[in-house]
Amino acid sequence: MNMKRPPMIMTGHDLFEADMPIFVNRAYESFDLREHAHDFIEITYVSEGEGMHYIDGEAVPVQQGAIWYIPEGRSHVFRPRTTKKDRPLIVYNCLFKTAYLTELGASIPSFQAIAAQYAAQSLQFFEVKDTRGEFHALFRELFREYSRRTEGFLAIITALLVRIVTGLHRQRGHQRVADGASPPSLLSLEESIAYIDRHYATELRLPDIAAQASLSERQFSRLFRKQTGMSFTAYVQNARMEEACRLLAASRLSVSDVAAQIGYADMKYFHQLFKRKTGVTPRAYRGASSPNGNLPQQRQEAPFPD
Incomplete structure (x- = not known):
C-alpha cells in the first residue's frame, strides 16, 4: 500500500x-x-x-x-x-x-x-x-x-x-483590488488609493470609498490628504487629467473620446479641468505634444491644483 x-x-x-x-x-x-x-x-x-x-x-x-x-x-x-x-x-x-x-x-x-x-x-x-x-x-x-x-x-x-x-x-x-471591478468589503487607506488609481474612470464617490475603509468621510478625507497631499476630488481629477494627457499625446482618439474614456461626459467641464491642469486646451496640448511642439515641461507635469 x-x-x-x-x-x-x-x-x-x-x-x-x-x-x-x-x-x-x-x-x-x-x-x-x-x-x-x-x-x-x-x-x-x-x-x-x-x-x-x-x-x-x-x-x-x-x-x-x-x-x-x-x-x-x-x-x-x-x-x-x-x-x-x-x-x-x-x-x-x-x-x-x-x-x-x-x-x-x-x-x-x-x-x-x-x-x-x-x-x-x-x-x-x-x-x-x-x-x-x-x-x-x-x-x-x-x-x-x-x-x-x-x-x-x-x-x-x-x-x-x-x-x-x-x-x-x-x-x-x-x-x-485589481482582481475585482468593485472594492472589497473592507479596504485599508492604501488599498483605497490603489483602487482609485485603477478605477478613476468610473464614478467614484467619497462616501462610498470612505465606507469601504470603515471610516467617516471626515476621517477618510483627513487621512487621505495626509497620505497623498491632495483632497479626494483633486486626486481623482489629477489621475484623470494625467491619463487624458497621455491619450492625447500617444493616440489618435478624438478629444470627446478621450474625455469619455477617462469618465467625463460633459465636454465643457472636461475642457475647464484640462485647461486648469495644463494651461492649454486639449487640442493645443495635442499639437504641442507633437515632435515639433513646444509644451512647457513644468506645466505638463504639475499636479492638479487642490
Missing part, C-alpha cells in the same frame, strides 16, 4: 544562529527535500526558473518574480519543473521568528499594525508578483548583507525585512 509520508518538521533551532532572529539563503530547489512544515515564518522569492509549489494540499505553478508568504505550520515544498541542470529553480529564502516580527512592530509604531497582521496565526499563505523587480533587488541585498556579515549588517537586514513585509502588504492590497 502506497502511503504518503507525513511532512517533516523544521525548527528554528536547526537553522537560526544564536542571537540571530533571521536566516537567509539562496537555494537550488530539487526533488530531494521532503515536504515540510516549520515553526517560523518564511518568505520565498523565486529568482530564476519555474516549477511547482505544493502547499497545504494545493499544487501552484511558480515562475520568476513570484513571492510567497508562508506562515508557521504550513506544509509545503518547492519543486523545479525539470531535473535538467540548465533550467534550475533558484529561490531566496528569508526565515524569521514570529516573535521577532512582533518585537519589530512594538519598536516601530508605524509598522505595528502590519507586523501584527503578518504575525497572526490566522493569516493564510499567499503569493504576490514582483511586477517591477523591486523585490528582486531587496532580496539580493538581503542575501548579500547576511552572507558578508560586515559591520552593521544586522541593522541593515532588519530594515530590509521591514521593507519586504511592508512591500508585500502593499502589493497584496494592489492585487486584491
